[in-house]
Amino acid sequence: MVPQDMATPTHIKEFEMKSIAIIGLGQMGSTLARLLLEAGFEVHVWNRSPGKTAALAEAGAHLAATPADAASRAQFAVMCVHDHAAAMEILSQQGVWHALKGKALLQFTTFSPQEAAAASEAARAHGMAYLSGAIQVAPEQMGKPDTTILLSGPRTAADSANAVLAALGGNVVWLGERAAAAAIMDLATLSFVYGATAGFLQGAALAQREGLDLEHYGAIVQAMSPSFGEFLRHEAKVIASGDFAVTQSPLSISVNATRRIHGAMHEAGLDATLPAVIAQLLERAVAQGYGGEELAAAVKVIGVKS
Numbered sequence: 297m298v299p300q301d302m303a304t305p306t307h308i309k310e311f312e313m314k315s316i317a318i319i320g321l322g323q324m325g326s327t328l329a330r331l332l333l334e335a336g337f338e339v340h341v342w343n344r345s346p347g348k349t350a351a352l353a354e355a356g357a358h359l360a361a362t363p364a365d366a367a368s369r370a371q372f373a374v375m376c377v378h379d380h381a382a383a384m385e386i387l388s389q390q391g392v393w394h395a396l397k398g399k400a401l402l403q404f405t406t407f408s409p410q411e412a413a414a415a416s417e418a419a420r421a422h423g424m425a426y427l428s429g430a431i432q433v434a435p436e437q438m439g440k441p442d443t444t445i446l447l448s449g450p451r452t453a454a455d456s457a458n459a460v461l462a463a464l465g466g467n468v469v470w471l472g473e474r475a476a477a478a479a480i481m482d483l484a485t486l487s488f489v490y491g492a493t494a495g496f497l498q499g500a501a502l503a504q505r506e507g508l509d510l511e512h513y514g515a516i517v518q519a520m521s522p523s524f525g526e527f528l529r530h531e532a533k534v535i536a537s538g539d540f541a542v543t544q545s546p547l548s549i550s551v552n553a554t555r556r557i558h559g560a561m562h563e564a565g566l567d568a569t570l571p572a573v574i575a576q577l578l579e580r581a582v583a584q585g586y587g588g589e590e591l592a593a594a595v596k597v598i599g600v601k602s
């Protein structure tokens with residue numbers, strides 16, 4: 297059962313969504329508007345600086361004078377602006393909440409989990425449904441079959457936005473009714489992205505210092521990424537199950553590997569801070585008795601109990 301404080305206002309009905317308001321036409325917002333126009337939606341757009349609306353108007357978008365104007369003309373609103381402060385500034389403009397009453401707002405502006413929960417509560421108090429969205433790709437990768445979009449909020453609102461979401465990406469993952477869920481998962485996936493990127497850059501520096509071809513490096517990393525993704529998915533299941541018996545990769549192997557990376561970076565005269573931190577994390581796991589367990593057992597050092 298859906299907890300009362302997360303329930304969709306009862307007057308928000310499922311309907312065939314045809315007209316959409318897009319509030320914010322930066323890199324991402326203008327991509328959303330273009331994709332929805334291409335999918336045949338009636339699109340009403342508003343942006344703080346009017347200069348960004350010309351190309352969309354030529355493509356068939358209707359220009360709104362204010363965010364309230366855009367919201368009042370559409371059945372469903374999508375917001376995608378710089379940050380939480382910008383989004384709240386827009387929502388507090390005269391007539392915006394009123395124009396959204398009885399409708400749903402899909403918030404694609406990146407919010408913290410706390411900001412998402414508070415915005416959802418405010419939206420509910422104004423009689424509208426609130427969906428938190430987190431786009432996992434850059435604008436160029438939007439609208440593709442594997443484009444991942446995280447979503448949380450009332451199921452009925454998410455269902456009624458199916459056609460809108462399908463035009464934006466082929467892999468829409470609804471994470472439940474809790475408004476903060478999409479923002480939390482966004483932080484979790486970003487943690488992976490930036491951790492992997494930092495490791496990638498370390499590897500690039502080492503390969504370059506040793507005179508290897510960086511295009512080869514990039515191609516090798518790309519080729520190994522799908523199977524690495526499978527491995528990480530397995531490790532997530534291991535953590536969820538709490539059974540860290542070795543099935544794929546013993547933690548002790550990775551201790552040795554990260555020590556070797558640290559040594560090679562150090563000897564090459566490169567900054568070895570990151571491999572040192574990773575090696576230390578794994579060494580702490582060994583010191584706490586997890587050396588004979590699956591690699592994922594290192595999560596217990598970070599704070600997850602077995």
Ligand SMILES: NC(=O)c1ccc[n+]([C@@H]2O[C@H](COP(=O)([O-])OP(=O)(O)OC[C@H]3O[C@@H](n4cnc5c(N)ncnc54)[C@H](OP(=O)(O)O)[C@@H]3O)[C@@H](O)[C@H]2O)c1
Pocket residue numbers: 320321322323324325343344345348376377378379381382383385386404405406407430431432433434435
């Ligand atoms: N681009 C990406 O790769 C990407 C990927 C995932 C998620 N996102 C998220 O999507 C959101 C938008 O990103 P973006 O790349 O489209 O950013 P952007 O190109 O910098 O555009 C920012 C937008 O916010 C508007 N804005 C800023 N402050 C405002 C204010 N006080 N009042 C009204 N409008 C304001 C800007 O209006 P003006 O034109 O008037 O300046 C512009 O439309 C961000 O929260 C970002 O984290 C972006």
